[in-house]
Amino acid sequence: MKDLAAKAADPAVRELLEKARRQGVETVWDRYEAQLPQCGFGELGVCCRNCVQGPCRISPFEDGPQRGICGATADTIVARNLVRAIAAGTAAHSGHARHLAHALHRWAEGKAPDYPVRDEQKLRAVAARLGLQAQGFSVKELASRVASEALAQFSEGEGVLAWLKSTLPPGRLEALGRLGVLPRGIDTAISEVMHRTHLGVDADPVNLLLGGISCALADYAGCHLATDLADILFGTPAPVVSEANLGVLKADHVNIALHGHNPLLSDLVVRAAREMQEEARAAGAAGVNLVGICCTGNEVLMRHGVPPLTHSVSQELPMLTGALDTVVVDYQCVYPSLAGVAECTGTRLITTMGMAKIPGAAHVEFTEEEAAEKAREIVRLAVEAFAARRGRPVHIPPHKSRVVAGFSVEAVVAALSRLDAADPLKPLLDNIAAGNIQGVCLFAGCNNVKVPQDENFLVMARELAARDVLCLATGCGAGAYARHGYLTPEATLEYAGPGLKAVLTAIGEANGLGGPLPLVLHLGSCVDNSRAVDLAVAVASRLGVDTAQLPVVASAPEFKTEKAVAIGTWAVALGFPVHLGLVPPVLGSAAVTEVLTAKAREILGGYFMVETDPVKAAEKIYAAIGERRRALGLATRPW
């Protein structure tokens, strides 16, 4: 049991890991062991595979090669590798956004009937923010204009990207403009990073990092686009009550897990499943039970209350319950190993995106034109899988927690307006000024097999909440808090400091909840980190200060993906201190490390802090919050 504790904090995950071990099913933890020791050059970021004279690696010691074959130093190579990771992350987030923009555009053209605007208010709000004339236009006409505006963000344009210009404070845009890091298009920024990291282009590590920051700002635009468009197409989230963890599986139901990132298909599967309960009953099931994994799970939790099953590194395990009939995936963070586990357990694994297939999986090609029919086809395949499963034993770990999620900015402002309808942000600002809320920490990012799953998230939220730091969460971080019961009023009563508890209780009671808001506010999926920015920008604008002055910190305590690298970088560019719970592959260059952790602070206000110990990390975050409070003339408290 001790060694299981080193792998995961979640008892449901531990239970199925034990089962995987008994049954000889290989998991991410086994493959990690098999990869040890991992290459030190890769860990330091000093290996370069960008040309076929290589691969080259720079010796971290003095008597080995200090330059690659082309002459690139460790500084150049580390910077190039880092900015390429940012470009990949940007491509992923913005690819997700682009798919949504296409769907909205196709609907407006009358070619994708399954994608009507479901939130006209959000459509009009986004149009107004972009400065588009909305009056006199039908929903379809306005949708067409917003979708065109969205698609125009990708190619090279004139001036500042509309999604940056309309969401960031003017002072911040000016500062970024002076640095020359405002991207001219999302695809342009990605492609420029690929160009400048090609053999023999940019060798200056600082210039490379500035290119990376520019690309990261394009990633922010992509994330924000994805959030806005998903809200327009599927509805802006509002508080919703659900449950999380493996105990939400139901033995007598057709269990379908929605895994990946984009609500594009998963939202329609939710609608299809509601209509097809009768088909499930005809096959002998009590109904269809949808569950979520990773950020697709967050999207359908926020909008439909679909219970999250598990997240990130534990994604292989739910199939071992024997109760999961189908796993439907779109893209990003979907381990190809799922196919092997599915073969062992008889689960049907279905890929849906033409650009994201997995050997061994069934493929149902998603199209915008026939999206609802494809969703029904998927549910039908799941019903068939249920019929094949009947009679086989299941083992569903009994663990589940209640969850209150759905905190879009709109929902937060609505909740605050019950305290002050004329000036909803005022109660929040007053409480920050009075010290009842010391500051805000946004927990984002993934799980990483190198950290006992969820452990860093849990320890840090407890440490910070006890000291009256308001905790927000997105992505698999939010998932961790969901499975461990931290998205509940009970957690607030148990873990929040007296000031935070009083504020969350006042808001909760003003909204008729009869108790506090949850300890951690679930803002959504990883693209929904944009929601946290909107909140911070609103607060900064209301106070008349720059985002870099706010007592707001972001933390990715268990990150792993290139997307997380992109998000972390734009958070720094927007002026926030960003904590990383794992050492990124940059230590091979002292110069790059120095820029990321110190020099960035001078030019951007934001900077990276690396700390692998969660208690020490919380202490450092608290210190960063305190430093900003002091600069604003607000009282601070010792750790």
Next chain:
Amino acid sequence: MPREILIDFARCTGCLSCRLACAVAHTQAKSLFDAVLAGEKPRARIFVHQLGQQKAPINCRHCTDAPCLDACMAGAMYRKEDGTVTNEGGEQRCVGCWMCVMVCPYGAITSDAAGTVALKCDRNCRDESGTPACVRACPTGALVYTEVEDYSAHRRHGALGKILAGGAGAP
């Protein structure tokens, strides 16, 4: 004096280059690309482990008083003129009884892919200069092929440098 493969543990980055080179040296093709294209599945005879943050290689020490030699019932394990201890190319054939695996204090002896004979460093990988493949491949100098006397002198220099840098009164 014969040269030995000696290890500077602090320098290992765990890149596994030594394992790759050892494996390639024991293929028919003798090159990484050709061996991969031919579908050869060589096994490395040097090992790299990670203990906490420390990465460390270990390989056969070709001991002067080698327990594997004494334990080999088949008489397959023998010492060559150059000091190399091996179970390949001798008068008797290895029968896969694994006595050598059990007595090796370093765990440096393993099995072939089929599980039929013991597999160990045979130094049949040396180039014109007589340097083993793993040492050639090591990019950090963690593996050193040198005479023991030279290596220990190098260690003494390092140790004395540290002691004297600490000031005259340093222990």
